[in-house]
Amino acid sequence: MDITTVAPHTSAVSRQGDWYLVQCKPKQDERAEENLVRQGYECARPVCSRERLLRGKRQLVQESLFPGYLFIHMPLGANWAPLRSSRGVARVVAFGGQPLPVSQQLVEQLQARAQSSVLCAFKPGETVTLKDEGFAGIESIFMSMDGEERVILLINLMNRQQQISMPLASIANS
Template sequence: MMQNERPNWFIILAEPNREGRAAEGLRERGIDAYAPKVLKRMVRRGRKVEVERPLFPGYLFAKLVEGVDDFRIPKRVVGVRDYLRFEGIPCAIQEGAINAIRRREGIEMERAQRAISGVHNFAEGEPTRVAEGPFSGFAAEVYSLDPKGAITALVNLFGRKTKVVFDGAQLEKV
């Protein structure tokens, strides 16, 4: 690599639900690839499970050097459709944007881990604030803790306390 030629991150369009496979295929061909993920709680067969999902469905990032790397390689990888283009030119983004995405990914993973172990972070009668959902910003008081991860809290709605069930990530300590 020449001194003046620095690698850029390019946005790659991926086939639906194949972002991880596409990133893996790019890495196998020696290209630095990044497909940010988050843990999401989903209901499958009546049970809540944590599943890794893409932070940006349908997109991933590849680090390439213009004039040095073969820009045709990514298009030959399973799961890759094309580059995201603007007026026919592949879109490049700065390293700072990728670093910001990595920080966001870390925050989201931490939030998901809190949700998984959320019951252990609170005590009955503890004052909290609703961080996510339709009651965001409301003050609440922990009423009961369910061993499966649900937290029942008393939220002041229209002048009366109402029981509402939350998961650990939806509440934060005051």
């Protein structure tokens, strides 16, 4: 899984203000972002590239890291009304009728983590290192994918080679 982020779109508006969480209509994250950016808002929507089985073939597709949500920067004194009528936007996440700001530090950390986390696709026979599950640091051989989020590995345990299935997130390149 290759995790990247859509760079925040900036506009001529002031950097004064806060970030907020916007809930998008089902499967319309990208559409909501495009429409908000077109209106001059600054948005952040981390995305990841995933290997999916589409029409019987493995393909790399880009998906939102947080499906159904994106972050929007609202300048001080900005008009909230256009958000309600923007295509793809369902609502601004609020508690007690008031939108709650999300810290800028959190948005920046999510963007930085999404940009820096790169897990490449593994090839059968490739040596990988286990990251957790009590096997940290042990090298094994990547055999195949086991569904969308799991892998089958060949590992040497007690002088015998064993096939194990683990979460994809539990391995890294050696």
